[in-house]
Amino acid sequence: MALREIRLEGDPILRKKSKEISIINDRIKILLDDMVDTMNEANGVGLAAPQVGILRRAVVIDVGEGVIKLINPEILESSGAIIELEGCLSIPNQNGKVERPEEVKVKYLDENGETKMLEATGLLARAICHEIDHLDGVLYTDKAIETFSSEEETNVVEKE
Numbered sequence: 580m581a582l583r584e585i586r587l588e589g590d591p592i593l594r595k596k597s598k599e600i601s602i603i604n605d606r607i608k609i610l611l612d613d614m615v616d617t618m619n620e621a622n623g624v625g626l627a628a629p630q631v632g633i634l635r636r637a638v639v640i641d642v643g644e645g646v647i648k649l650i651n652p653e654i655l656e657s658s659g660a661i662i663e664l665e666g667c668l669s670i671p672n673q674n675g676k677v678e679r680p681e682e683v684k685v686k687y688l689d690e691n692g693e694t695k696m697l698e699a700t701g702l703l704a705r706a707i708c709h710e711i712d713h714l715d716g717v718l719y720t721d722k723a724i725e726t727f728s729s730e731e732e733t734n735v736v737e738k739e
């Protein structure tokens with residue numbers, strides 16, 4: 580198990596666009612494993628590689644249904660719209676109301692380089708959209724209708 584340092588808002592790396600992964604080598608597999616450890620340690624539901632300082636299109640998500648590792652994820656279709664609170668491990672003690680699609684269809688590569696399709700709804704769909712935004716240098720606060728500091732908003736919120 581290896582933990583990596585989570586980059587916080589204000590770190591310029593969070594605003595850069597991540598590059599596609601062309602070869603899934605051991606370095607990428609170790610990165611994904613470390614990201615899972617780091618996400619779990621921080622009690623998050625998702626983490627994107629730029630959040631640990633690596634500008635590669637890799638994401639890990641666990642909304643309580645098991646870990647999913649997504650390489651080069653791409654949203655093919657989305658439908659519906661729902662406003663919910665979300666948070667981010669890179670923006671501690673804050674959350675905000677963000678409109679996201681209710682349902683997304685995403686294409687990605689798994690660790691073995693196989694193309695996978697996933698249809699997601701609810702929190703999983705939200706997490707996928709949030710993490711893919713990270714790969715493009717976008718933070719949820721860019722899209723939030725309203726943000727709250729944790730002092731103002733005491734609801735338990737999933738962190739991504």
Ligand code: CO
Nearest residue numbers: 667668669739
């Ligand atoms: Co985040």
